Amino acid sequence: MAEYRRILLDGYPTMVRREGNELVSRDGRTLAISDAVHLPPCKPSKIICVHLNYQSRVDEFITKLPAAPTYFHKPITALNSHDGDIVRPERCKWLNYEGEIAIIIGRHCRNVSPEEAGHYIAGYAPANDYGLHDFRDTDAGSMLRVKGSDTLCPIGPGIVDDWDFRGKQIRTIVNGEIKQNSTTDEMEWDMHYLVADIARTITLEPGDVLLSGTPANSRPVQPGDVVEVEVEGLGTLRNRIVHGPTPIRGDVGAQPTESEEVISTAMGGDWEHRGKRAAGGQGAQFYETALKD
Secondary structure (H helix, E strand, O other), rough: OEEEEEEOOOOOEHHHHHHHHOOEOOOEEEHHHHHEEEEEEOOOOOOEEOOOEHHHHHHHOOOOOOOOOEEEEEEEHEEEEOOOEEEEOOOOOOOEEEEEEEEEEEOOOOOOHHHHHHHHHEEEEEEEEEHHHOOOOOOOOHHHHHHOOOOOEEEEEEHHHHHOOOOOEEEEOOOEEEEEEHHHHHHOOOOHHHHHHOOOOOOOOOOOOOOOOEEEEEEOOOOOOOOEEEEOEEEEEEEEEEEEEEOOOOOOOOOOOOOOOHHHHHHHHHOOOHHHHHHHHHHHHHHHHHOOO
């Protein structure tokens, strides 16, 4: 396996290879990892995310998996990097982490089988599919502002090739405390299946990203929190939550809300009215149709 990162080297975006605690460019320049300013490790034309995929997440929401994966789309302006700040806008309070594994496409990919899909993958990286649940009531169908707001898609620190995704641990750690802890064996649909499924109708290009789902225990974080996503064999992605510089404008568009659907999704198993889902209440019905992430 080899790990590649994109950093600012002498002020210019440069792809480098990790060698121990140093990063080495093709022309031989070296930089200590601790001194590097990281950039997103790829330049995608699209970021596609699967909804439910981990069994513990299904159990947490007292629901069931669909017959086949469903997806949503993050705009590329949401892309962020290792050590990049995650912005929680003013007037919003329900910003959740979702530790995931990113699949990065390496070759033009269209209409391939799951058995062939691995040949089109450049590598894998830790990722965090942050969700701004304050906009659940208006964007639950598209997930546009919920998952696509600026900074909410950090990936990195690098891309690791020839990584076997089977049986690997994934953990999310907030301020040193483990919050999510699972393995890829929980996934209903593996990396190759997801690539093949999307590539049936959507051409995947080099640099494109597929996010492969999160396990249970996604919860809100606050400005000042440090969130790490640690994936066995891929390294650790680290980001800090910060206050947004300006509030969400109140003179245009749907406003942040704090409804039952917002709180129940943000708090998951810690929601005090969680039993309503089991009884088929409003929360359950809403989740079945729109909250499958």
